[in-house]
Amino acid sequence: MSDTIDMVDKLLADLKNIGGVEACAAASRDGLLIRAVMQKELYLESLVAMSATILGASETATTQVQKGVPNRVIVETDYGKLIIVGAGPKALLIVLASQDTGLGLILLELQKSAMKLKELLK
Amino acid sequence: MVETGIPKLDDFLGGGIPVGKSLVYYNQPGIEGEIFGLQTIYSNLKSGGTGVFVVSSTMPDLVKSQFKEFGWDIELYNDKLFFVDAYNPLIGAPSNEKYVVSQPDNIEGFNKIITDLIKELPPSTIVFGSLSTIMDLCGEKETIEAVKTWNKMAMLYDHVIIYNFTAWPYSQETLDLIKNDLFNAVISIGGIAERVIFGQYFGILKSDWTEETKKSMLFRVLRPGGIKLYIPKILVTGAFDAGKSTFVHALSTRAISVDRLGTTIALDHGHIDYKGFSADIFGTPGQERFDPIIKLLSGESMGVFLVVDSTNPADFVRAKHMLEITKAYGLPYIIVANKQDVSGALTPEEIKEQFNMPEDVTVVPVVAKDKIGVFEAFEVLIDKITGGT
Known part of the structure; x- marks a missing residue:
């Protein structure tokens, strides 16, 4: 069983290696931290719980008006970016990026990683 | 009774480990299981007991700094805590400890030190930092025979004897012996990746002095703080x-x-x-x-x-x-x-x-x-x- 943990760690390490990514985490849809990789020690439990809420609320909002589910949620502040994407019915991925980073590569890789995480947790 | 100091585990064990009994922390590889032995020794020192830590996989000084990392001040108990150094001689370094195993790759050498110490010290809690390392150096069969003797002697002299063991791929016979026969109690420590709960747990596999409970508990290791459920x-x-x-x-x-x-x-x-x-x-x-x-x-x-x-x-x-x-x-x-x-x-x-x-x-x-x-x-x-x- 610890193999799955190793594989999730590898997937997160790859994401973390992209320029500008400060932290990334895999979490359950109901807001529990699965694993995380980060530059400096952060208390991620709250971030993860809130991210699950944000994504869940976004999905509820858009499906209510027949607009389907969001591909991702991006939150931008003066100091950085928070990106949340769903990874199958059980999980989601969270990335914290620095403010000056372009999102192109991150979003592309994030999409791939989300697909992989979905498969890993099947 | 000697308390393990692990939250809830003492309750599961009916209060702790009775004097004269042996217990093994049976770790899956890759799990932070070594700390269980440290926490048990520290909780004993705190309640006035004597502790012995047999160090065979790293330098005793490193173990001491590990205690500090968890916020446990062992300096206060210098006269109550003894280290058996079975590592420095292996790498040819000098040792500052009172008890030194001069040939850690020879079970006879171990035997002598451990049996002397069991006879010499007042009833204590003896913790082996890594039984697996001793096995790797001295051989599986030889080590098991020695463990049998140590457990009996510990019983005779009213010590509590505790081993940390990591379940590397040893022979099935060895693993079965350790899990089933060799010790009075076996605490298994492992990892789970069940649905979306990823974590580490411990549970009682066996205990011959208390009703068995199948309950297992998730835990985290905090620095400082130690094991928290x-x-x-x-x-x-x-x-x-x-x-x-x-x-x-x-x-x-x-x-x-x-x-x-x-x-x-x-x-x-x-x-x-x-x-x-x-x-x-x-x-x-x-x-x-x-x-x-x-x-x-x-x-x-x-x-x-x-x-x-x-x-x-x-x-x-x-x-x-x-x-x-x-x-x-x-x-x-x-x-x-x-x-x-x-x-x-x-x-x-x-x-x-x-x-x-x-x-x-x-x-x-x-x-x-x-x-x-x-x-x-x-x-x-x-x-x-x-x-x-």
Whole structure:
């Protein structure tokens, strides 16, 4: 069983290696931290719980008006970016990026990683 | 009785380890199991006992700094804690310890030191930092024979003897012996990746002095702090304006909320460290229009606080409905009777009656804004989650 943990760690390490990514985490849809990789020690439990809420609320909002589910949620502040994407019915991925980073590569890789995480947790 | 110092494990073991018994911490590779032995030794020193730590996989100085990392000041117990150095001689370095195994790759050398020490010292807690390392150096069969002798002698001289063992791929025969026959008690320590709960757990595999319990507990290793039992999610729910957020904040070491005009619109999230437990608390909104979010976030809970406003029985129906929405039936839950300080508040007995709840549901009186009763409530729920004592 610890193999799955190793594989999730590898997937997160790859994401973390992209320029500008400060932290990334895999979490359950109901807001529990699965694993995380980060530059400096952060208390991620709250971030993860809130991210699950944000994504869940976004999905509820858009499906209510027949607009389907969001591909991702991006939150931008003066100091950085928070990106949340769903990874199958059980999980989601969270990335914290620095403010000056372009999102192109991150979003592309994030999409791939989300697909992989979905498969890993099947 | 010698306490292991691991929260809840002593309860499971009926108070601790009786004098003369042996115990093995049986680790899956890759799990932070070594710390169990350290924590047991430290908790013994604290309660006035003598401890021996047999170091065979790293330098004794490193082990000492590990103790410090966890915030455990062993300097206070210099005359009560002895290290057996079976590492420095291996790499040809000098040793500062009183007890040194000069040839750590020869079981005879080990035998002599350990048996001398068992005879010399007053009843102590003897912890082997890594039985697997001794096995790697001295051979599986030879080590097992030695362990048999050490256990018998420890029994004779009233010591408690504890081993950390990592289950590398040894022969099946060896692993079976260790799991089943060699020791009075076996605590298995492993990792799980079940659904979305990823973590480390321990449980009792065997114990010949107490009723066996099949319960296992999730744990985390905190630096400083040591082993804490970990409960990833406890849900706080209830009707609008019952005081859920106040309860989460009163209970938590640190907490955040998403609220507007004093009512929670998304989620309260708090973290609590209390009496050896480390738990994350999720507080739901109470208003019906947020029900979709509640459903979404209530999965994987291990227990539920149902907060009710004791002065407002009209809301009890909604509160009961919240239990359904959160799929909390079947989970351990307790009723938190909040606002007990307000005049007209119903007593816990009256609330129980009005709720028409099963007999075994506990109602705890609480004044969340003044932190009265919140930790009592936490203890009651934790007891239910961990299967009581």
